[in-house]
Amino acid sequence: MGIEIEDKFDVSPEYAIPDLSGLADVVGPKGYQLVALYYDTPDLRLAARGVTLRRRRGGADPGWHLKLPKAKGVRQEITHPLTRSTKVVPAELAELVRAYTRGVELHPVAELDTRRDVTLLQDGETRLVEIADDRVKGTVYGEESKVVRWREVEAELLEGGSEALLAKVGKRLRKAGATPSEAASKLAKLLEPAPLPTAPTQPGTTGEIVVDYVAGQVSALLSQDPRVRRAEEDAVHQMRVAARRLRSALKAFKSVVLDTDHIQDELRWLGNVLGEARDLEVIRARFGKELATLAPELVTGPIQTRLGSDLLEREQQAYGRIKEALSGDRYYALLDALDGLAAAPALGKAAAKPAQERLRAIAAANWDRVTKRYDLAQAIDDLDRRELAMHDVRKAAKRARYTAEALQPTLGDDMGKLAKLAEGIQEVLGTYQDGVVAQELLAKEAESAREAGEDTFTYGLLIGVERNAADRAHAEFPKLWKKTLKAVTKVL
Template identity: 80%
Template structure:
């Protein structure tokens, strides 16, 4: 697997690569012949989402290559050794695009025959960047094949390069007559796939803002799917956040997009599926930090195993359940419903109203829900029931935060402030709740250790630490609440 950071340029047939000396040592040019067969569903579901899957012969890296959509200026590329068959995609790669294919067959859709001339920039033995001058013959594989020819230049960072160097290379290429390419890939240039359908909503309305936001979160969820299947760091968390943001948006903007209760319920299910592994991951890391911070003489018995490897085993079992869920019809039905929601939403009366007017009211209502939930909780006399009700305040604050973040591009800096203030309430209540849950988890682990005849001293130490953290958060909350309420009045 690699992260690809590159810039693409369109160039005329007579273009000459400029002199790159002075930027670094220059090696080359060297020419290769590359032949790549691209795979997709018959209706080009991968290409529509910026995903490319190919089998390539020739050059320095023959094999199967899966390129996922660009995020933060970089594309993730996953490789697989070359196989004999040109008909069957390796199962490991086919698995990673299931969120896009959703059961449809993968088949060859195009072939690119590229004469690539490569120049390498070096610093001593360290490779900094690669400039590839490509003369391309593209063939669309259909009943009557369509052939297109063009030339383009790619400047890609290698292991020792910097974005500053890439910018300098790009400047020289443009000065020599290159222009930034609008195509995200050679395949997109050849196939010209239609982007995912999106509802045509009147510009400047609340409906436009909400539909665009929903589309961005659906894309975020899909982008995390392959990473979740590979159990990459933070992937489950990011996928769950995307699901939560979608569900929160559908609740908050229910006057704009209506009749979404079933989709909300399915998003709740997905969040629950993802949550088990994520919660175990966080808990294991939390206890590891606590144990690392203790003097060695306070760590007794096989506590690292119980709070480390045992939790990790449970975490891996939870990942297996995630993979099963992500390969099932219920998940694909949800993804189809989300696509339909973006392409053809059932718009309510609020959708046609000016964005500023309608969405400002929704943001204010979101914070109003937080204060109402707080007042309800504080009116409960029984301390135990009141603490349970305060968990609803945390959820309301999270929803207000997500709503404000969604509206910041439209409503401006005040939404960023509201999001930050809501997050502060969410954080202090979360610190308290996490401390309580951690104490319960430690107590159960300590009981298992006691029954096994193990020393339980360190469990008591950790429970004491967690109790102190929770009590401090509980004591801090009245002050944080008062300060937040006062600050929000200035924002809304």
């Protein structure tokens, strides 16, 4: 797997690659013949999302290539060795695009036959930038078959180069007559997928801001799907955050976007599916860090196994359940519903109101919800019930934070400040809650260890560490709450 950083240019058939000497050592050009088959669904779902999946022969890197969009000019590329079959996509790659195909079969949709001349910029043996001069014959398969020919130039940053050097190369190419390409890829020039539908909202309205935010979070959730399937670092967390932000937005903006209760329920389900592995990952790292701070003589019995490899095994089992869920009809139905929501939401009367006026009122209402939850919690005499109610305060603070963050691009720094204040409440209450949960888990593990005849001394130490952390957060909160209320009045 790698990250591609490249600039693409359209050039005329008579274009000449300019002199690149003075930038670095120039090697080449060297010629290659490349033949690539591209795969997609019949309705070009991958192409519509900027995803390309190909089987390529020839050149320095023959094989299967899956390219996933990450940011402008940057793509994530996942490779697989060349297989004999041109009809069957390797299962590992087909799995990674399930969020887009949703069970629809992949088949060849186009072929690119490319004569490529490659020039390298090097510093000694270190490869800096590759300039590929491509003469392309593109063939579209299907009911509307066609053949198209064109020429283009790509400048790609290699492992030893810098973006500054890439920019200098681009400048020389443009000066010689190249123009930056608007197409994200060769395939995008050849195929014409139907554009993703967008909601018909009016500029400057509350509806425009809210629907754009929702669509952005849908894209964020989809972009994490392949990373979760590959168990990449922090992917489950990021996908869970996108699901939470979506659900929070649909709750906060319920007067703007209507009839989303079912989608909210399904987002809660997805969050729970993702949460099991994420919570185990966090608690395993937490216990590992705490054990590392203890003197060796204080770590007794096989506690590192119980709190390390045993929890890791449970985490891996949870990952298996995630992958199963992400390949099921319930998940596909949720993604279809989210696509529909982003494209054609049911809008309320609030959607037509000017954004500044209405959105600020929504942000204030969401903060008021936090204070009301706090007042209700403090009115409860029973300590256990009060703690449960304070967990509701934390959830309300998280929703207020997500709402403010969503509105910051429109309403400015005040929303950024409100988000930080809500996050402060959320974090302290979260520290307390995490400490309580950690104590409960440690107590269960200690009981299992005791039944197995193991020394449980270290479990007691860790429970003490967690209790102290929770108690500090509990003691800190009243002062933080008072300070936060004062600050919020200046923002709202």
